[in-house]
Amino acid sequence: MQHIVQVLPVVDGVVYQVADAACRIISVRFAGRRVWSFQERAEAAPAGVGADLAVDAAGDHGLVRFQPWPDALREHLTGTTEVGLVAEAARAGARPDAEVAAPFSPDGSPEPLEVTDLHGRRMVVNKWGRLGHAIVDAPPGMVDRMLDSTDRVRALVQGVLGDRVYVTGGTLLGPVREGRLLPHDDDADLAYLSRHEHPLDVTLEAFELGRVLRAAGLQVLRLSVGHLQVVVDHEGAPDHYVDVFTGFLLDGVWHQPFAIRAPAREDELLPPRPLQVVDRVQPAPREPERMLVELFGEGWRVPDPAYTFDVPAPAVDRFYGWFADYHAEREDWDQEVLAGRTTASPARTDLSGFAAWVDRRTGVGRSLLDLGCGAGADARVWAARGRTVEALDYSRYAVDLARRSLLPGDPAPALRVLNLLDLRAVVRLGAELAARPDPWTVVGRRLLNAVEDRGRDNVWRLCGMLLRPDGDAHFDLVDGDAHPGVPDYRRLRLEQVVAEAAGHGLELVEAVPAHEPVRWFGRSDEPLVPMVRTTFRRRTT
Template identity: 50%
Template sequence: MAHPEPSALVPDGTGGIRQVWATEQGLVFEVSAPGERSIDVRVDGRRVWSFQESATEVPPGLRPPAARNGQLRFEPWPVVLRSRLVGTFHVELCPVDGGAGASVVAVLGDPAARPVLADVHGRPLVVNKWGRLGHTIADADPDMVGRLLGHMDEIRDLLRAHLGDRVFVTGGTLLGPARADGRLIPYDDDADLAYLSSWQHPADVARENFEIGRLLRERGYDVIRLSAAHVQMHFDHGGVPDHYVDVFAGFLLDGIWYQYFAIGAEAGPERLLPPGTVHVEGRPEPTPQDPGFMLTQLFGPGWRVPDPAFGFDLPPALTDRFFGWFGDDHADREDWDDVVLLSAPGTAPADDVPSAFADWVDRRTPEDHAILELGSGLGADARALGARGRTVRGVDFSRMCVRASRARLSGPGTRVTFDTVNLLDVRAVLRLGAECAATGTPWTVVGRRVLNALDGRGRDNVFRLCGMLLRRGGAARFDVLTDAAYPHVPAHQRPDLDQLWRECGVHGLVLEEAERRLEPMTWPRAPEEQVVEMTRVTLRRRPR
């Protein structure tokens, strides 16, 4: 396609960015001199993304004919952003160090369209430090910061009462104020608390963190467990997701300070305790005794220089150690949350049309069986089966999906319920199995593609659950991706049938039926529908 007109030239000698061109693949820009500057990208006047200048060559065919003697750079659009940048819009590149920037009017696709850079609730979206679409303090309403810090202080006081004076702010909540202005970072999106456990063994640290999670739930907080060392509390405002507060565990072991999820450094307690004080938006908050030491470990020695393009680059040995100690109960959850949060308003179907898989399950399930649907998503199959007179309990670990599913229930007489359950958490799975078994009702367990959303430990939990619930003669029915050519499901979530039979056999299950067929499929971050090979399987409890 033809290149849009470039920006007006920045006069030589001023430094920074001289010209910019917006292409379908990304941004081509001309700099007066090479550098390693961080650059904000503003779309129609609002920052939506930041990147670090690199020497990436301009792809063939994208070199602008109007480029002069400066050095050309290229930055591809983030994958999560590109599909939303359709139409005519203004793009501006602004070096964070204050150097000269440049802008251009971009035309990508339909010139009459405008970019869609808001979530389903109308909240502005940005590309965050994890490469995902998220939100920032700068784009929130002015009162949100007060609500955020008010909830952080409530949680801080609760932790202090339970742990003693061992709690402090961390992450961006410490970084912005420590840069001497006392303000939160405008491109941050949450509040961060950490504590130094009095325990040393990771098992004891995990046990203590579970106690903290229970304490927070008892006080009425909406708690999400991300690992055995990390919990997150979410808050709504006016019926819309508003903000969240993270709590991270830390501990000392053999002269090393481990602070989930990013620190493993030589340190003694004197670097951390007793807490000092920093003012955050005018509020006195606790800090580690040596806040600069924590910030250096988190953000590197250049933490004093603002860098909205910062991204964590953690040593694999450290992340592997934390995973071995504390696991990861959050894997891919945000992908499924985004199915709801990043959809356009009004895109949900007006009626609940059951999938072909749900019809297949319905024909094979006795009328007196209740149905437990694992990974119920937006709830269309569960509601459709409920409309046929069935009792259905749908569970999903995406809070956003469960919320959307409940919102479309027909009324108080429905026999369909939805709950948030994390299949990666063995404690939650055992609780779910005990609750269902206690009803005395025979159950059929179903999961549409859920086994491809789980790693080996998650599948083990599912088969453990089936082993608990199929003792009264029920069945478990799943459809599983068996198309080796489909690229969007990673290999560790794409077991072949032989592997599945070995995994389920550990829990006393046997294969009764396997039926291969071709079906259309989409997946988070892969919205284009493809026809793939699926296999529908039926499992039963092995006769004793």
């Protein structure tokens, strides 16, 4: 029996009628292409929404459901398409229902409704609620390139650890359950079982692996001590990535960030067994089903494109305590760039309001360190005016956009990626810049609210390393509740920031109120917000 009877897409979400009261996984398609999946729930539509749905109230056919659009999709809902709903298979081996569809034109535009990124690649809402990419939408050759990268990364890790590496996550689930890669997956996943037991030794080994991968010329992002990501571009655009997860046994408990913390023996994991992945053989854990249960639960045999990880709080706390998190909200800021919400106009010759305020307070001979430079607009203008500028950002996509915006022959800032959550990278940068003869002015526009406490501590540490007795550091701050888009955990008070800076020998010498337009990630609005512009210097007493 067909589960979904009819569908009515509206501006706020999707109203649909089902034939029976069941908890099913529903996939949403735009013009036949899956863009999102969710778990059905009995949520009433807001007043007036879906009033035009021709509900058949006879028998069990009066069941109406409402699902709001996810925030990640909302600003892409322009144009015209056909919205289809498909009830996915409710048991292993079953087939999905037929699609039920209806036309949708939220703004009346006749242009096709497309969910694409800055490079024109199709996007879907992923398991983290953000827009990402799916293998099924990949351009020709991407899967082969991704598997080639997987082979290369695996060989490099095996060169250090031996035969202790295997596929995990979706790269294990798809071939075991379906004999193919999961069409809604977006990457390749590798894991290894460390040679060590103590977390400190495991950490040192993980850093060694990162150095080995970088020395081989790979572009490596560290998401935590126990999670590396090798990112690969193709023809000037992001193409794919390979995750590498650290695993180890401690007192009979298997730990593998970010989801596994369970009793296990080494002989349940090693030596690996061969597994056919597309057209090549990859190593799998000795008992693949054991890993799949730990990752995806007892129901792993039933396809669930809406699956989200529900990691127990003790496991989250343990992994964070041992391995930290170097990746907090990086993907959200990346998304601002990839979705085309961040621009970089080479023709711009004026500084932002905050940067102009800094410029008036900064001697001509001072070099500028622009932390959180985004697409580099201010850094580019400063460089064009003859200043020496080091411009750094958390998002590699923002830095790439800044580089592409540079005009040939024009003075350019030095652009690079810096993760302020990585103490090693911060200290390395501070030592490098402090060794230069020119004095530094540190600038952070929209920075302090955007980094968590560890990141701010590293900002102050960097200032302490670079500022000479007459040097300045300038930051603006959304103080308290001034911007409704700033999440609660990023709200700061000036008094808190002053106390943090004091811990590194810095004192506040100026705090000037101002109003500037501010947009936060995931928000389309850019309200005029009260700000505080601050200046810090070395404490003299």
